[in-house]
Amino acid sequence: MKDSGRFDPAVADVRWQRRWDDERCFIADTDSGKPKTYVLEMFPYPSGRIHMGHVRNYTMGDVLARYRRMQGFEVLHPMGWDAFGMPAENAAMERGVHPDGWTRSNIAAMRDQLKRLGFALDWSREIATCDPEYYGHEQALFLDLYEAGLVYRKESEVNWDPVDMTVLANEQVIDGKGWRSGAEVERRKLSQWFLKITDFADELLDGLEGLGDWPEKVKLMQANWIGRSDGLRFRFEIAGEGAECDYPWVKAALAAAPEVEVFTTRPDTIFGASFVAIAPDHPLAQAVASENPDAAAFIAESKAGGTSAAEIETQEKRGFLTGLQAVHPLEPDWRLPVWIANFVLMEYGTGAVFGVPAHDQRDFEFATKFDLPIRRVVARADQDKDTPIGDEAEPGEGVIVNSRFLDGLSVDEAQQAVIRRAEDEGWGTRKTVYRLRDWGVSRQRYWGTPIPMIHCERCGPVAVPRDQLPVLLPDDVSFDIPGNPLDRNEAWRNAACPQCGGDARRETDTFDTFVDSSWYFIRFASQPIDKPFDSSEAEQWLPVDQYIGGVEHAILHLLYARFWTRALKRIGRLDIDEPFSGLFTQGMVTHETFRGADGRWLAPDEVRKDDQGNPIDAAGVPATRGRVEKMSKSKRNTVDPEPIVAKYGADAVRWFMLSDSPPERDLEWSEAGIEGAARFVQRVWRLASGSAGGEGEDAALARRVNRAVAAVGEAVDSLQFNKAVAQLYELVSAIEKAPPSSDRTKAVRTLVKLVAPMAPHLAEECWESLGEDGLVVTSEWPKFDPALLVEDEVTLAVQINGKLRDTLTAPRGLDRAEAEALALASDKVQRQLAGASPRKVIVVPDRLVNIVA
């Protein structure tokens, strides 16, 4: 290595990785007595190859883990595999491979790729969620929650492909059609298992306040997702007299329920109501449909399309007039028509709303379309009760008008007045509702954790007895027909009822993979054979001090994991409130997408540019340039780091991923710049290997090093790796320029330590070359002297009217008058002022003087 004078990663990387392994450097010892810290990156789905997003994510975590270890912490930094999921079944269907074999070989390949990058991981704790040793414990935890009453069964809608006769994931619904069959997707109800996350809505919302080390935007998104809102829940009676009552469907509805309950967050606008709208699934709508074929047809039509909110909410707003008349609770003679509307959701509130077109945009559009009255009941200061409503609704603040006893009140006052009156008169109550819905965990798929329940015709659903866990996935399954192979596997499906011993059948649904990822961080901390985790051992490591992963998980995964942790606490299994005390959401690594002429996604290495720079495929056929999106297997826009690691070495790739782009920001992948990282690696190596020695002090360099130690530490602590990198570049330049001295020799040694978390192989090689004992990984992070951070000369900016006119060097600590005098003495200032005297002078000590002329 020293022969060539160059650092050779092909040799060094392997060498040091083996050494770290041999010395068990990264095995976390629960009993070491050192202060503990838990650094965790979101575990990957084993899609086959790692991509640049993984490299970025795991490099960040690795830098922090190595830095903390050098600071003297006992660090838990584990890795595993979120191994269940749809792609394995897709591979099975497309290529006839078994999901298990496919997944295992992917894990093996990706583990090798991660090891090649030299991450400081405790591989002794590796887990894959598809291991029975993992999912069996998950089944046990589910039964714990079931016994605690936190699990129930209810009907819920899924995307149904009527041709393939199978349930589709939202991702498999493209423009309302099944991805394979191309058939129009329908919404169909299925009985499924739910976890009562709504029981924890308040806790999960209030708990956000204690999460000081979480990004504000994530907390905001979670709060909005939980969506607590206060309002009034009240009943409209359905009028029992009038011509409409002779309609058979109105009779049927009246027989089913003579009233409809609604929820509103705007009770103040109650006199602006022009209609009542109910969900197609509402019992009243169902009753109407039983006697009215048109209503039935409308409801059936509204079931077309997928279940995703994006799809439902962008659908055209449609309504069906039922003929039912709702009685206004404050004006007994006032009747509101009842509509069935496709935009009202049964899942939120009561599945019924009253429409106030003047002050709600959706109601406004509905009223405009169906020619319903638009009545102002809130007026801003520049409006009165007769100001017409313009082209859109006015949802804002103001004074109540056209509203009897509410006139003149503010929105807030009116809300309280209406709620009080409703409660006094007994037709409504104050109510808090949540946007958050319970968590449906049933998936009609094979490659997941079997739900440990047995359905018995006599006893109903019965839990699988603990001594029969784990419920193993059967191996003998085929994927030649669409649908869940567990359903067709008679031998596996048939079971005796644990309660009555009679014939029964296993639950063939498996868990949502978010269940698997809701507790893996606990299993990392403690992995006994006979139970999911040991509470006291897990509590020694938890909560995770720093969790790092993509922003795309800002809501679902993080909320489910928070819920699971709190549920475990409630049932007395784990005394932890929040699973992740620190969270960092890294930006995504994005890349261009391309589609070939046949519409299939093309991988980046399948696309070339023609003479005009237009994309063409390997055969020269023009390709379409798609959007720049996060790297994902499905869009085929991933970039495999392996050839780049092979060419430049692990450290250059790690360094490059940390440079330049702020870690929270999205990064559009480009290879331009990796050369610079490789060059930096060699620069550091030259400093360390060609170390000239030297005598005497270099106080200026020592100060410079001191400043770098402070700045790099601060940057890494706050995960601003790009700033740490810039600091290190500056430090290297400074050392290179400094003449030999004892301070320079020390500076090189400090530099190697500072670089170690980011470029660990290089650092070890340098450390050895400097003749130091032991490993850099286990050496101590350098300290700095805060007193040396203060410079005694400062540069003063001199502005006139806020524009920079001069800069002056001045001793630190000038008072205002001195600074002002100095600034006014400047030639450039005098020339600009041209004899005029300043009207005002603003002095920011040691920074700037602004002369207002």
Add this chain to the structure above:
RNA sequence: GCCCCUGUGGCGGAAUGGUAGACGCGCUCGACUCAAAAUCGAGUUCCUAACCGGAGUGUCCGUUCGAGUCGGACCAGGGGCACCA
């Protein structure tokens, strides 16, 4: 449609309301070399031949002695929307 975020040189980006463009990439010129690679040095926002100066952080408006930073409106891009993970 709803919620959240982002927007600064040719590129990635830096900048507690106080000198916009640190640092890196790229490019240009120079040194070293027979030559190249590597390395080292200088330069590099735009306009103006140059100086002086002027403009400039997606757009418009505002707050302020002073705005990339704070507020409002808008435009563009990205993420999430409960069965992708």
